[in-house]
Amino acid sequence: MVATSDSALLDPSHLTRIKDLSLLARVVVDGAIFGVHRSVRQGRGAEFFQYRPYEAGEDLKSIDWKVYAKRDELVSKTYQEDTNFSVCLILDGSASMGYKGEHAGCSKFKYAQMLAACFAYLAFRQGDKVGVVGGSEQSPVFLPVSSGRGHFHRLLAAMGGMQVGGTDLSATAWEKIQASIPKRCLVVYLSDFLENEDLLPARLGFARSSSYECLCVQVLDAEESTLPQAEALRFVEMEGVAEISTSPKLISEEVQNKVADHKQKVSRLCRENSVDFESVLSTDDLGYVLHQFIGLRGRKR
Amino acid sequence: MIEFGQPLALWTALALGLPILAHMAYRQITNKKRFPTLRFLRVSSIPRTGRRRPSDWVLLLVRCALFSLIALLLADPYFKAASIISPNTQKSCLIVLDRSPSMSGWGGWEEAKSKIVEELQVPSTQFGLLTFGSGEILEHSMGTPVDQLLTLVQSLRPGFDAGSGQSLFGRITDLFAARDGEKEILLISDFQESNWQGVYSDLAAKGIAVRIMPVGHDAQSPHSRLGNRAVVEAKVVPVGADKLRIWAVVRNWDTEPVETQVSLHAGAELKMVQTVRLPSVGTAQVQFVMPVGDYAQATVKLEEEDNLPIDNNRTIWLTPPPAKKFGFWLPPDPQEMDAQEMTYLGTALESAGDGGWSRWEVDVTLADKLRLSPESSNLSLLAILGCSDWMNEGAQIGAVQRFLDEGGTVLLTPGESPVRMNQVLRDSSLLNYTFVRFARTPFRMAPFRIDTLPEHGRLNEVFSGDSSRDLYLSQIRKFFVYKELEAGLIVPLRDREGHPLVLCKEYPSGGRLVLFSFRLLPDWTDLPVRNSFLPLLVELGGFGHSLEKDTSRVRLEVGEVLGEGDDLFVAREPGLFKRGSNWVEVVLPIAESMPEVFTVSEISEHIRGYNQTTSADVDKASFMAKNRDTSLWVWIAGAIFLFLLLENILAKPAHKNSANDPLLHA
Numbered sequence: 001m002v003a004t005s006d007s008a009l010l011d012p013s014h015l016t017r018i019k020d021l022s023l024l025a026r027v028v029v030d031g032a033i034f035g036v037h038r039s040v041r042q043g044r045g046a047e048f049f050q051y052r053p054y055e056a057g058e059d060l061k062s063i064d065w066k067v068y069a070k071r072d073e074l075v076s077k078t079y080q081e082d083t084n085f086s087v088c089l090i091l092d093g094s095a096s097m098g099y100k101g102e103h104a105g106c107s108k109f110k111y112a113q114m115l116a117a118c119f120a121y122l123a124f125r126q127g128d129k130v131g132v133v134g135g136s137e138q139s140p141v142f143l144p145v146s147s148g149r150g151h152f153h154r155l156l157a158a159m160g161g162m163q164v165g166g167t168d169l170s171a172t173a174w175e176k177i178q179a180s181i182p183k184r185c186l187v188v189y190l191s192d193f194l195e196n197e198d199l200l201p202a203r204l205g206f207a208r209s210s211s212y213e214c215l216c217v218q219v220l221d222a223e224e225s226t227l228p229q230a231e232a233l234r235f236v237e238m239e240g241v242a243e244i245s246t247s248p249k250l251i252s253e254e255v256q257n258k259v260a261d262h263k264q265k266v267s268r269l270c271r272e273n274s275v276d277f278e279s280v281l282s283t284d285d286l287g288y289v290l291h292q293f294i295g296l297r298g299r300k301r
Numbered sequence: 302m303i304e305f306g307q308p309l310a311l312w313t314a315l316a317l318g319l320p321i322l323a324h325m326a327y328r329q330i331t332n333k334k335r336f337p338t339l340r341f342l343r344v345s346s347i348p349r350t351g352r353r354r355p356s357d358w359v360l361l362l363v364r365c366a367l368f369s370l371i372a373l374l375l376a377d378p379y380f381k382a383a384s385i386i387s388p389n390t391q392k393s394c395l396i397v398l399d400r401s402p403s404m405s406g407w408g409g410w411e412e413a414k415s416k417i418v419e420e421l422q423v424p425s426t427q428f429g430l431l432t433f434g435s436g437e438i439l440e441h442s443m444g445t446p447v448d449q450l451l452t453l454v455q456s457l458r459p460g461f462d463a464g465s466g467q468s469l470f471g472r473i474t475d476l477f478a479a480r481d482g483e484k485e486i487l488l489i490s491d492f493q494e495s496n497w498q499g500v501y502s503d504l505a506a507k508g509i510a511v512r513i514m515p516v517g518h519d520a521q522s523p524h525s526r527l528g529n530r531a532v533v534e535a536k537v538v539p540v541g542a543d544k545l546r547i548w549a550v551v552r553n554w555d556t557e558p559v560e561t562q563v564s565l566h567a568g569a570e571l572k573m574v575q576t577v578r579l580p581s582v583g584t585a586q587v588q589f590v591m592p593v594g595d596y597a598q599a600t601v602k603l604e605e606e607d608n609l610p611i612d613n614n615r616t617i618w619l620t621p622p623p624a625k626k627f628g629f630w631l632p633p634d635p636q637e638m639d640a641q642e643m644t645y646l647g648t649a650l651e652s653a654g655d656g657g658w659s660r661w662e663v664d665v666t667l668a669d670k671l672r673l674s675p676e677s678s679n680l681s682l683l684a685i686l687g688c689s690d691w692m693n694e695g696a697q698i699g700a701v702q703r704f705l706d707e708g709g710t711v712l713l714t715p716g717e718s719p720v721r722m723n724q725v726l727r728d729s730s731l732l733n734y735t736f737v738r739f740a741r742t743p744f745r746m747a748p749f750r751i752d753t754l755p756e757h758g759r760l761n762e763v764f765s766g767d768s769s770r771d772l773y774l775s776q777i778r779k780f781f782v783y784k785e786l787e788a789g790l791i792v793p794l795r796d797r798e799g800h801p802l803v804l805c806k807e808y809p810s811g812g813r814l815v816l817f818s819f820r821l822l823p824d825w826t827d828l829p830v831r832n833s834f835l836p837l838l839v840e841l842g843g844f845g846h847s848l849e850k851d852t853s854r855v856r857l858e859v860g861e862v863l864g865e866g867d868d869l870f871v872a873r874e875p876g877l878f879k880r881g882s883n884w885v886e887v888v889l890p891i892a893e894s895m896p897e898v899f900t901v902s903e904i905s906e907h908i909r910g911y912n913q914t915t916s917a918d919v920d921k922a923s924f925m926a927k928n929r930d931t932s933l934w935v936w937i938a939g940a941i942f943l944f945l946l947l948e949n950i951l952a953k954p955a956h957k958n959s960a961n962d963p964l965l966h967a
Contacts, residue, residue, distance in 0.1 A: 095337075096337035096338060097337075099335075099336070099337045108337075192337060194337055194338045194340070195338065195340075221337075224336075224337060224338075224341075225341075228334060230332075230334075231347075231348060232347045232348070233332060233333075233334045234332065234333050234334065235334050235335075235336040235339055235342055236333055236334065236335050236336065237335075237336065237337075237338065237339050238335050238336060238337050238338075239337075239338075242339055243333075243339075244339050244342050244343070244344055245344065245347065246342055246343065246344055246345040246347075247345045247346065247347055247348055249348075250345045250346070250348075251342060251343060251345050254341075254343070255341045255342060258340075258341040259341055262341070
């Protein structure tokens, strides 16, 4: 398990004891990445942000001539840009997300739920609008993006009330999701991406537009590639009725390769659609994962 | 000390390998595991982990113990008494001698005796004797002194019984002691009876050897009765008023036609002789005519001796059987129609006979005596014609009632006034019914017909086919309509509109009261002139039942019995015997004249049985069976049950929540 250097309390197995998603999100975000995250954009705006050395080619309007007069060097004056950014969380609640391996502290869905809460808290803290959609085809949840403390708590309550079960969202549901995503929105899609990966280009095609940023977070359980430790097992599909009796020991290596190939395939599809992709295990430290995502966003800028 | 009844069954203990193999070769049965997706999985072989290690030693031990106990159970263990009795090494031979009638033919009896005498000289052998075919099985146990047996054999004679071979085998086993060593039966017979054809025994399975010794007929001419002729049937019938015809059937078993003399003996004198030519393996008839009344019995004889003399004569009874008596009661001043009815009914009854012998005889005296005297009457049937209120005179009603209570049959025909007859019968409680009207059909109009007989009635059994057709064609022109019949009253005949034509009341004594609703006269009905009338009268009067039990002339085979208690008659030998007022003819069993189907060697196989267990094995089994004290079967069966229960408990799949240990035993 990957852990942050400063605290082991962000281990999912410990965090699952916190029932209040709001508190959980504060613990994770404040405890792990406070001061690291910069969501504000530098650019044109009313509020001064900082000075920085002028670089050739920049607009001459950004040069602070008073500083030049006093210090005889060209510095550019930057302002905090009014971002007006939204965060849309898509949380997969299909039956396969309910899997919890022997060594995992929580199910994949619980992990994704906690991660989504952290994203929501980050957005709420910096005044961004946030919304959540997801669940399964049988019990979909749809809460449009909005801001405010009240909305934040409603969002957490909606996420907390989601139950795993059933199948993946249908094409109709996805059309509704696509229609509800506002401009200038960060879409975070949390799923195990085990089925229907070929539909990703159609579902996330909007991310090719510069108005959107999209991040796919694949949440897997370690046992999905290593397989449970047993001489033989009768595997029953969680989203169906199919069964396979097999010896995990005999096929474990083969399965690991197939899962890795699958990850690569999903990653490639995401890249082709300008979507960031990250795969995490349900045993990974949440703080570390958040660091990764924020670093990813920082690198993109 | 524990021993086994079936020690070879211990080999089944090899089955112990089965649970061990099962443990070593079992496959794991997997637990169900819900998994997000199966797309990366594939079916693989399930490793036989049992080959590496038996997974459950306790269960393995229980299963091994279970198989051991089953093997033990099959081996039939028992505690044997400590004392051991050594079996007798002396040979035991039971001589089984056929004394059936046919043994007297073809020199079979003398031959059998000489062979027995010869057999009894064999040293180191104890003998027993069993005979059959003379009415009873004669037994002399194993170890009877040879001198005693020799004397006995010389005094024996063939009997007349059919001699069923099958009846022997129940006794043979008991005559041998359990300790007897080599056991053997020596069966001496001519094997000509059909009774041998159906025998079966399993003597070989009981360790008893069978030695067949055919004598007489079978030794000389198997499957035939060469040189034998017999009187196979004889009957006597009246010819006119004063003569009798004696009719006999003679059979020849030779393959060549022969001429022989058949004689008739009566009163210890030779009366007539006839020469008859008998075809090869066929029969011929002989007839003698002699006056009635000279002799009570006669014997038909074959004059020439042959190989089996006992079937060469037949004694027959010459006097007729006693006839049943019947009588009439008529009105005090009989009309012409009464006399006509009496004549007609009397003629009809007297014509009923058996082989020419008259079965019914009118006796006016007995009928009148019944009117006047309260004593029992020998009458069987009383016909009261033209019944009316004249029946109230004197003690006639009481006499009728008494006659019925004694089992007699009373037949009533209506008189001039059906109303008065109805009143008389109702007042006297003889019959309770109501007269309704007089029905008649005009001349040239369709007559009344008899309706279909009740399906389950006695008459329906008697009248079928042409006889029923004849009955249904009967015409009835006039009859009285009755109704409101008392309970228990039988209506054997009805017209097609359901009106009773005959009423019948049965009494516990067997007596019957039969009332016709019409007179038995030609202008009333044509029923009396029909063939079906006499059988109808016999059935209505209940005589049909008694005919079957008629003991006036009885023919029995030797060995059969008649009657019971003090009246018991046992047919011991052929001939004619007096029994009370009747005669009983006893003839040789039919079996003595039947052809054989199986050969002696086949009969021998049937007697030995098909189980060829060796004598030594059977001796040992029998010896052990006699000496065993306590069978352990029940105890071991109980232990098996307990172990089976334990095995079921141990082998029951455990409910495990953890996926770490999904293994269950097969």
